[in-house]
Amino acid sequence: xxxxxxxxxxxxxxxxxxxxxxxxxxxxxxxxxxxxxxxxxxxxxxxxxxxxxxxxxxxxxxxxxxxxxxxxxxxxxxxxxxxxxxxxxxxxxxxxxxxxxxxxxxxxxxxxxxxxxxxxxxxxxxxxxxxxxxxxxxxxxxxxxxxxxxxxxxxxxxxxxxxxxxxxxxxxxxxxxxxxxxxxxxxxxxxxxxxxxxxxxxxxxxxxxxxxxxxxxxxxxxxxxxxxxxxxxxxxxxxxxxxxxxxxxxxxxxxxxxxxxxxxxxxxxxxxxxxxxxxxxxxxxxxxxxxxxxxxxxxxxxxxxxxxxxxxxxxxxxxxxxxxxxxxxxxxxxxxxxxxxxxxxxxxxxxxxxxxxxxxxxxxxxxxxxxxxxxxxxxxxxxxxxxxxxxxxxxxxxxxxxxxxxxxxxxxxx
Amino acid sequence: xxxxxxxxxxxxxxxxxxxxxxxxxxxxxxxxxxxxxxxxxxxxxxxxxxxxxxxxxxxxxxxxxxxxxxxxxxxxxxxxxxxxxxxxxxxxxxxxxxxxxxxxxxxxxxxxxxxxxxxxxxxxxxxxxxxxxxxxxxxxxxxxxxxxxxxxxxxxxxxxxxxxxxxxxxxxxxxxxxxxxxxxxxxxxxxxxxxxxxxxxxxxxxxxxxxxxxxxxxxxxxxxxxxxxxxxxxxxxxxxxxxxxxxxxxxxxxxxxxxxxxxxxxxxxxxxxxxxxxxxxxxxxxxxxxxxxxxxxxxxxxxxxxxxxxxxxxxxxxxxxxxxxxxxxxxxxxxxxxxxxxxxxxxxxxxxxxxxxxxxxxxxxxxxxxxxxxxxxxxxxxxxxxxxxxxxxxxxxxxxxxxxxxxxxxxxxxxxxxxxxxxxxxxxxxxxxxxxxxxxxxxxxxxxxxxxxxxxxxxxxxxxxxxxxxxxxxxxxxxxxxxxxxxxxxxxxxxxxxxxxxxxxxxxxxxxxxxxxxxxxxxxxxxxxxxxxxxxxxxxxxxxxxxxxxxxxxxx
Numbered sequence: 015x016x017x018x019x020x021x022x023x024x025x026x027x028x029x030x031x032x033x034x035x036x037x038x039x040x041x042x043x044x045x046x047x048x049x050x051x052x053x054x055x056x057x058x059x060x061x062x063x064x065x066x067x068x069x070x071x072x073x074x075x076x077x078x079x080x081x082x083x084x085x086x087x088x089x090x091x092x093x094x095x096x097x098x099x100x101x102x103x104x105x106x107x108x109x110x111x112x113x114x115x116x117x118x119x120x121x122x123x124x125x126x127x128x129x130x131x132x133x134x135x136x137x138x139x140x141x142x143x144x145x146x147x148x149x150x151x152x153x154x155x156x157x158x159x160x161x162x163x164x165x166x167x168x169x170x171x172x173x174x175x176x177x178x179x180x181x182x183x184x185x186x187x188x189x190x191x192x193x194x195x196x197x198x199x200x201x202x203x204x205x206x207x208x209x210x211x212x213x214x215x216x217x218x219x220x221x222x223x224x225x226x227x228x229x230x231x232x233x234x235x236x237x238x239x240x241x242x243x244x245x246x247x248x249x250x251x252x253x254x255x256x257x258x259x260x261x262x263x264x265x266x267x268x269x270x271x272x273x274x275x276x277x278x279x280x281x282x283x284x285x286x287x288x289x290x291x292x293x294x295x296x297x298x299x300x301x302x303x304x305x306x307x308x309x310x311x312x313x314x315x316x317x318x319x320x321x322x323x324x325x326x327x328x329x330x331x332x333x334x335x336x337x338x339x340x341x342x343x344x345x346x347x348x349x350x351x352x353x354x355x356x357x358x359x360x361x362x363x364x365x366x367x368x369x370x371x372x373x374x375x376x377x378x379x380x381x382x383x384x385x386x387x388x389x390x391x392x393x394x395x396x397x398x399x400x401x402x403x404x405x406x407x408x409x410x411x412x413x414x415x416x417x418x419x420x421x422x423x424x425x426x427x428x
Numbered sequence: 429x430x431x432x433x434x435x436x437x438x439x440x441x442x443x444x445x446x447x448x449x450x451x452x453x454x455x456x457x458x459x460x461x462x463x464x465x466x467x468x469x470x471x472x473x474x475x476x477x478x479x480x481x482x483x484x485x486x487x488x489x490x491x492x493x494x495x496x497x498x499x500x501x502x503x504x505x506x507x508x509x510x511x512x513x514x515x516x517x518x519x520x521x522x523x524x525x526x527x528x529x530x531x532x533x534x535x536x537x538x539x540x541x542x543x544x545x546x547x548x549x550x551x552x553x554x555x556x557x558x559x560x561x562x563x564x565x566x567x568x569x570x571x572x573x574x575x576x577x578x579x580x581x582x583x584x585x586x587x588x589x590x591x592x593x594x595x596x597x598x599x600x601x602x603x604x605x606x607x608x609x610x611x612x613x614x615x616x617x618x619x620x621x622x623x624x625x626x627x628x629x630x631x632x633x634x635x636x637x638x639x640x641x642x643x644x645x646x647x648x649x650x651x652x653x654x655x656x657x658x659x660x661x662x663x664x665x666x667x668x669x670x671x672x673x674x675x676x677x678x679x680x681x682x683x684x685x686x687x688x689x690x691x692x693x694x695x696x697x698x699x700x701x702x703x704x705x706x707x708x709x710x711x712x713x714x715x716x717x718x719x720x721x722x723x724x725x726x727x728x729x730x731x732x733x734x735x736x737x738x739x740x741x742x743x744x745x746x747x748x749x750x751x752x753x754x755x756x757x758x759x760x761x762x763x764x765x766x767x768x769x770x771x772x773x774x775x776x777x778x779x780x781x782x783x784x785x786x787x788x789x790x791x792x793x794x795x796x797x798x799x800x801x802x803x804x805x806x807x808x809x810x811x812x813x814x815x816x817x818x819x820x821x822x823x824x825x826x827x828x829x830x831x832x833x834x835x836x837x838x839x840x841x842x843x844x845x846x847x848x849x850x851x852x853x854x855x856x857x858x859x860x861x862x863x864x865x866x867x868x869x870x871x872x873x874x875x876x877x878x879x880x881x882x883x884x885x886x887x888x889x890x891x892x893x894x895x896x897x898x899x900x901x902x903x904x905x906x907x908x909x910x911x912x913x914x915x916x917x918x919x920x921x922x923x924x925x926x927x928x929x930x931x932x933x934x935x936x937x938x939x940x941x942x943x944x945x946x947x948x949x950x951x952x953x954x955x956x957x958x959x960x961x962x963x964x965x966x967x968x969x970x971x972x973x974x975x976x977x978x979x980x981x982x983x984x
Contacts, residue, residue, distance in 0.1 A: 065932070065933075067932055069943060069946075070940070070943035070944075071943035071944050071945070071946040071947045072947060073771055073775060073776075073944075073949075073952065076775070076776070077775050080775070080777055081775070097778075098932035098935070098939075099939065099940060099942075099943045100927060100932055100939070100943075101671075101943070103671040103672075103673070104671070104927055104928075105932070107671070107836070107928075108839070108927075108928060108931055111836060111839050111840055111843065112843060112848075114840060115840050115843040115844055117843045117848070120849075120931075121849045121931055121932065121933050122931075122932065129673070130673030130674070131673060133673075134673065134675050138675075211565070217657055219668055219672075271569070271572075274573070274574075274656070274657075275572045275573065275574075275656040275657045275658075276657045278652065278653075278655070278657075279946070281945075281946050281947060281948050284948035285948045285950075288948055289548040289564075289756060290548070290755075290756060291547065291548055291564060306948070309752075309767070309949060309951075310752040310753040311753070311948055311949060311950075410673070413673065414672075414673065414674040421483065421658070425657055425658045426482075426483075426658065
């Protein structure tokens, strides 16, 4: 039995040695790397591996990455793309810990983030960069002066992430049950009262539920620009949110299950809609209903609408962690993902059906023709309508503020 | 030699103890340090705020109530079922039937019950077809209401098999002599239970109670899936804070988990201390051989019920994996198709790699579990020594403490040790949620066998290996079987620890599978669930075949 101790002590010593020999690989600074010629970067990446961490719960998106992107990266640049399904809060926690432990050679090369996650990552120096504005495809095709590219939920992007796609908030409804969808929040209220139990929204801890609230908040304040000018201001929020809480409390008794409980997340709301328990659902990505209809989850009579008071649109981005072991590879891959070909394919309903982050006007004539020929699906509103009601995101801290006050103002207020 | 004799139990328990202290201890210290961060300076302010917050107190009481009810009911139902059906459950097939719900991770089982009992679920739909109810709203609300009926239901359904797993070995090896003695003296069934069974059953039952209680109290998935908006269970609250986009909420998450941890550990430590005497006499028994016992009356009917109750949700999930759209009020889905399976098998290039990795990790974890767990269990079963109660509590601690609380600390350690993002790291960290079970089960096994046989063998000159191989191994078989089953199931279902420690470099099935729970695509979720449940079954079958071969070889 004494052997045990021997083995154990040996093991501990071994662990300590490996711990000490955890040598620090000098991190390439952004400046050094960006000084390199682009063609040189693309040449250097041959035979390397790039690992992208992204939410993995939609097989359309997964297939786009695995079947369309990965083989092309392999063929054109010799890069092996490895997609790792993981949620943003999780990989950021992981990254934060690696930062704490001074772990300079991690295993993530690209991460898919936006909003609050980007804010946290940027503020805690978890990202490599600035890099975005040096990418050839960003220079060529992205309107870097556009507000939704310059700011990510009120946080300045500063080239620390590159825009990958844009989505807009729309409501889905069943045309067979709702012949005339509401056009304003007032009409929505009226509809909810006339159809008790057939509407609800996700708990605002959920991304989508929070966006629903933000839009009422905009309406309550009167004008988004006021909020944008103000920045994050709790006093201002408290003073201007009375109308919103009144609205929410007024519709509550007419919601699904009399508003005694709310769906925890969008998935639950989608499920309720798919079962016909409620007649409307909602969410970012103006084309999201298409794949659901296609799979038979949503009824075929599903259509979408936006309210005239506006619909929030936001941009999501790709970033490179500070300790990415293959930054050149990451740059090359991100640049490829922003190429017109990759972006147009992403827009097509075959895989993902999501809007480009590129400026359509900057595209070549041939690409513009391809863009115009893409039919996104019957449930998708025309581009002009969407554009007409588009509204920007406000400071990410409002997300948290709404989340917390909703519990006090709406749930506990009985 | 004297030192060796005196400290023998410590040596036996040592490796297990050390492993757990290093991992959990450091993790807990880190969690505590995080919890006292208030505006970048250490203070207990966070705790104070937490305990004054109405929503936290409500949550805490709600969690306590829900956990207590689920645990009590599970234990009682489990005991009754084992008592009635254990002669039947000895065979492999009935055992598998009873254990079936354990094959599915908790949230999958919750989801299956949701498919069955929600307002638009299968049962509601069925009642609609036979015109008992008119519309979904007529069906009673079981999920997402403030009483937590759905949560309790899911836990009972899921934990009763676990109670069976823990109690079955006890009943299988119960003394027949004692039983016959009671009958001879004119005792009835109740007397048999009270005097022959209860002394053996009680300690196991108590431990099972705590394991389940702690689990229900700190688990996240089921209440997150079917809990109401208010009050939320403490675990959900701390999880939301932990992963909240507002990183200043972190300290609240850790504080909430520390409060949970302290409550549970204190509870268990006191109970162990109080019942210490009750367990002592157990290791003095003779193993008096196992005889075949006549099944109790009704046992077939009861078993049929168990089978029905476990197999219906399982079949429903298999059916769902082929469904395209299943409208309310239709008895049968409109059409069946293999879309989900097609996507799963053809378009998930990492799937097979993940399956192999998962199996590999499970087997390694199992092996290490047995290597470390067997001596530790024996040490705990046969020796009385200083600090035993404390050590028992420590050995049990990984399942009493919320995983989330220690995961950050462990991750930091592993990064420094170079174990993060490595398969080895994942294997080591999977020991945490499995080793306590292994030790529990094997210890109960050793206690029932007793050490008299070993003493006889040693006095006849048998070597330690021979003693283990010829005396303990064959008699421990029921316990080892339970261990194999439980360890593979637990290891396979680990998401959070695998995600953190494996860091995405180690892709297991759980890593691929979890994100899909955020889509409303029932068919995909269902087909993944089926695949998920098949793996432990395969491992179990391989193990059984392996055993048969060994037994064949031995008896030759």
